[in-house]
Amino acid sequence: MAAERFIVNIVTPAHAELAIKFATKGEDKFAYGSFEFNESGHPLLPDAAAVIHCELEQAVPGGDHVILIGRVHDARTGSGKPVTWYRGDFLHLGESAA
Template identity: 40%
Template sequence: MVQQIDGGSAAMTDRQDAVDAEVAPEQFRAAMARFPSGVVVVTTRCADGTPRGFTASSFCSVSLEPPMILVCLANSADSAASFECCDRFAVSVLAPDHRPLALRFATKGTDKFASGGLCLSPDGLPTVERALSELDCAAHARHPAGDHTVLIGRVKGVRLGEGSPMVYYDRSFRTLA
C-alpha cells in the first residue's frame, strides 16, 4: 500500500523501487505470450545475392507520413549480420496456411529458401506466395534494444492479398475465430 506523504514523495519512491525491480526472463516471456500478434517473414539479400530471412511477431507501423514500419530481430538470429547492413528488405504478412513456412524461417540453422512457398517481389527480394500483404522497405534506421535490434523501414511498395491472418499467441500459431 502506498501512502502519500509530503506531496507524494513516498509514493514516488515506492513506484521507482517497483520500476527498478528485476523481472525474470521466464516471467516476462509468459507475460508477453498473453499478447496476440500477427506473424511476418522478413527477407533481404546479402551483397553477394544470398537470400536471408526470419520470422517475426514484433512488427508494427511507425508512421503514416512517410509510411514506416518496425520489426525486431534477435541479435542471435542466423540472418542478423545480413540485416545489420542491408539497404532494403521485404515484409510478408502471413495467413494460417503459411504455418510451415513461418516455422522454417524461425528455425536456426536451416536453409530457409530450399523449399517452395516463395516468389520474388518487383524489387527482386524473396517474398511469401499468397501473403496477406507484402511491403517493400528501404532500411531507414537500426536501434540496439537489449538482445534485439529494432529495424525501421520506409515503405516503398505495397501489394495486398486476401485471407485471414495467422496470430501468434501463448507460444503457438493460431487463427482468428
C-alpha cells in the same frame, strides 16, 4: 543488415510450417515455401496476406535480435487472413486473444 531495402511478407495460416522454419536456427530458410523474387532479388510470398516493400530507416538492438524499422514504399494485400505468433501459437489478426 547490409541491405538498404527489404520485404515484409505477412503470413497466413497456410504458412505456419514455413514461419516455424524461419524461427528455427540452422534451417535453410528459403528451401521451403513458394517464393518468387522481385527485380531486386527480394523474396516474395505470392499468396501472402500482405507484402510490404521497405527502405531501411533504422536498426535497433533488441536482445538477441535486431529490430529493423523501415519506410514503406509499396504494399499489396492478398486474400488470405493474416496471422502472427503470440504466446506459443498463431493468432489471427483482427481477432481477440484469449
